[in-house]
Amino acid sequence: MEDLVLNWELGTGGLLILATAAVAFLLVLIMAFKVHAFLALMVTSILTALVAGIPANRLVESLGFGFYPTLGNVMLLVALGAMLGRMIEASGGAQILANRMIGIFGEKRAGLALSVASLMMGFPIFFDAGLVVMMPIIYAVARRVGGSFLSIALPSAIAFSAMHIFSPPHPGPVAASATLGADVGQVLLVGLVFAIIIWAVVAPLAARIIGPRIDVPVPEILDTTREESGFESTPKVSTIIMLLLLPLVLILLNTGLNTFAAASGDADAFKSQTWVMILRALGETPIALLITVFVSMFVLGWGAGKRGTLIEKINDSALGPICSVVLVTGAGGMFGGVLRVTGIGTAVADSMSDIGLPVIVAAFLIAQIVRLAQGSATVALTTAASLMVAVVSAGHYTDFQVVALVMAMSAGSVGFSHVNDSGFWLVSRFFGLSMKQTLASWTLIQGAMAIIGFILSLGLWALASAVGF
Template sequence: MDPLAPAHPTWVMLLIAAVAVAVLLVLIAKVKLHAFISLVLVSAVTAIAAGIPVADVPTAMLTGFSSTLGSVALLVAFGVMLGRLLEVTGGAQVLADTLIGAFGEKRAPLALGVAALIFGFPIFFDAGLVVFLPIIFAVARRFGGSILIYALPTAGSFAAMHAVVPPHPGPVAAATELGGDIGLTLLIGVPVAILAWIPGAYLVGRWLGARFTPEPTNVFAIDENDEETSANEAAAPSFATVVLLLALPLVLIGLNTVVTTLQAAGAVSEDATWASALVLIGQTPVALLITVLVAILVLSPGRFPVGRASEILDQALGPICAIILITGAGGMFGGVLRTSGIGEALSTSLSDLGMSLIVQAFLIATLLRVAQGSATVALTTTAGLISAQVAAAGLGGFDIALLVFAIAAGATVLSHVNDSGFWLVSRFFGMDVITTLKTWTVLETTLGLSVFVIASVLWVVVP
């Protein structure tokens, strides 16, 4: 559903959005109304207050809900299936033990974060986080302490790669809109993401993790006294097998990226059957489905009958229903804010701020991110707003890449209740809304600011 022209002045639209967020926080944190009900209720009232025609309110709500579920539900479902198989067979523990053996117990969060940076190169934030969940829980179970000590640096790795580095859709769309070079953006983006992750996600994540101790429900939990479980652990898969299973979706998605890039460059025909096949199997949900099927075939011999896989996977799917619904409702709320025209109202008032282009890019992306929640929408909208100024300035590929990073930084900070990723992190790691604001929102903000500082320094220093 396309955004409407704003029905009220900009300040009124922003006031509506602020009040909606405040009411949502009160309902969830103070009244203790279920998050799913609160999100749906506030979305409906906000849609009406923002001037969306009453007859169009259900469509506006369902558009945001269904688009979020379409991108999240399959990824979460297949991801937890894979995680459950790795946990039940002892594979997650094997990987955790090997990483800890290589890095040491004190560097366990660093080990998980570095692994996530590598796996996060082609995999979206949602999919990467879900695939890594059993490993995070396995490490936390072994060493104790807050789950956030291990979860926040890992989630921050996926967030950094997703926001800054092509082939993720946000930076690709922004670089394309600004007339930049995707390859150059990729080459510069990788070190920028890593350098920003160290202070912005790793150090901050460990600091926050030591101060907050939620008690999440481990969706991969197994019965330690079960005889079959003990037999499975005795016949746990090798480290190489686990790594290959985790790398399989990365390879498939990577092939999709390569082929799509070659097709866009005209090096490969879009009608080539083999290319279409690689693009298909490299779609994230399809890649994860293939990986789950391969995991069943590879892990079942000597550990569990293939027929018992259904029971194992059912045990994984049950606990995540609430997570998926709440995440979808968060997407609904963000979708209503977008459809209401709040983003357009901001765009109209902020398109010419009369300041440095890189600062302007960051501020516009930040305000769009706060107003409507979607980082990708903030990236693409901001790039479109400043594209004329970029073209008039005649900037080179390096400077355009820095602008992309500044926009990505603004689109990362201040994740809150209108962001579906906020709810994914909140529910998986057992945090209430206030705790999530004090941890995940803070981490996303420090990560985004770190990216912006690096981009700004390079903007000034490099001629």
């Protein structure tokens, strides 16, 4: 797709103006003219591509650059997660687990309990997959407790996001570590500490400040008519917990084997063994969710005496409501992909790398600006790492200084999620938020996570510089 970047005459300034105008146009379409987000994102992507100089005969190709990968990744995870969530909810399991959690932790701490569970699940599971699996439980707890839905929901989303951005085995920090030559074990240790601190600071503030100010009802996207379908079976709490933990265990198996392979001295030889390849495949997120869906079909359906046609009906009913989520999220990836094709993020990053800022500041700002320009946190992090690798190689930095750089870039890559980020639309749709409400909540939350992460990175950098480790 690099050959589509044809109109470099615009220069960095022109590309920035184009990106700003595209975002403004999108906001006007959705907020002023009430155009559906999917249509607005598609129109804006087309116009941005044409203005950037992409030829008309390559237009559809440029749209697909971001749309198809995003749609493919999101569709599998959201569809499988929705099926699992629907069966848990339709069986009555979500309500049973919610009641048990409230009985143990009390209504005032129910949101905290959900958030802690999300933090643990977020270690191996990607942000979108984990959030989809947890949504039925979040909905059930919110209905049971009452009050502000966002005060219950936002802390869990923050937990998943913090783990996804700062901690291996998630792709951003792993790729940055590999590019800069950082020790993955050290990045894992520091990333977990950073993620927990950021979650502990931001989640309570979001629950107390943002949640009560944005009053939205509990979404009905995963609701079902279990009273009419006869699928309710009052499963045991232990059964529901097992279903939630099963994909976690499978994915951890994949992560553990990858870690062991890296430490074995010959990773390729270890990974090429048949039994390792099979176990690693079982731990891939889509496969792990697929296995869990079939297990849930057995324990909540066939094992509870439900007919196969009823189980099929429940699974099928999960897919319709999430079509809008998947398409809008894919269209968000389309818009971000078009911005990447125009070269906006790369142009800005190249200019930033020549300014001469302190290396830790430059690492953060490059990732943050690329994130703002094109949306993808993983792309922002890997772009920043590729631009900083020459500086790191020539700088003779200590191990933990390099880790601090990875954390600074991770912090920059999460900051101020907005309309060109597919995750922005995922949160918007599953939380029942308008675009304006999502900007006033999720965008600010992601910005706060970025700032706190950068402050922690500065502290680690200063400590590593002073101690020399």
